[in-house]
Amino acid sequence: FQYANHFFWGIEDIISTYVGMWSSLETNKKIGSCFTNDPPGQTFFSDTIGFPPALKDAGFEMVDVGLFEPGSNDFSRQIAAFRDSGCDIMTGLFDPPDWVVFWRQAMQAGFKPKVVTVAKALLFPAGVQSLGIEANGMSTEVWWTPSYPFRSSITGQSCAELASAYEAETGKRWTQPIGVVHALLEAGINALRTADDPTDPDSVADAIKNMTLDTVVGTLDWANSPIKSVAKMAIAGGQWHVDPNGNFDLDVVYNKEMPDVPVTAPFQMKIGA
Secondary structure, eight states: OOOEEEEOOHHHHHHHHHHHOOOOOOOOEEEEEEESSSSHHHHTTTTTTTTTHHHHHTOOEEOOOOOEOOOOOOOOOHHHHHHHHTTEEEEEEOHHHHHHHHHHHHHTTTTTOEEEEEETSSSSSSHTTTTTTTTTEEEEEESSOOTOOOOOOTOBHHHHHHHHHHHHHHHHHHHOOHHHHHHHHHHHHHHHHHHHHHHHOHHHHHHHHOOOHHHHTTTSTTTOOOTTTEEEOOEEEEEEEOOOOOOOEEEEOTTTTEEEEEEEEOOOOOOOO
């Protein structure tokens, strides 16, 4: 692409992070998986670049129930298959409302996996809080948290300072995308600063394609990326834990792909499994 440039993580990063977390615990390596029947879910379920071949190579057994339609209100078939197969691990890609429906039906059906690692649905504190105490110990990927040891190239703020400023100004809790959106602004401003002519589109595009920049989400490197127009962003693994006041905090429990990010708690089996 001449003018379109991108930074984010890829499916391979999700897979390696999830497998890394799961491999640290003693389980029967049977995994129940539910992915949405949409482009992201189809990618997760791909038999070439998705979870099925990667899990097989890592020694896990995936119980295949196919894709589900977003907005589904009945997961009894999938849950029965996972329960009857004795799956110790549950994973998938859910919108938050769909995950609430799935999990409540799973509890009613007596499906209590030891490990629950779900993408998208567990991204925001509000989505986790809506599940109540049952969300304690659920895990997901980490895009960014206030515990990241990086600083803004614009303001010089640490990640903790950025999150605190957001909470003070909005009255809301920090969320993972805050760091990513801030990094987007960092990349855009840096492109204008370093372009030979910031009023010329080609000059700005060249500045991005030759950019290596330290941001609040880590180093974004278009200049040395093997994927044209794309800078890879690393991720960590996280687990939600409830505090004595009933609020949930996201701990970093796996950092092999991001060793600069400190682990704040050990990865554990889901409480109540």
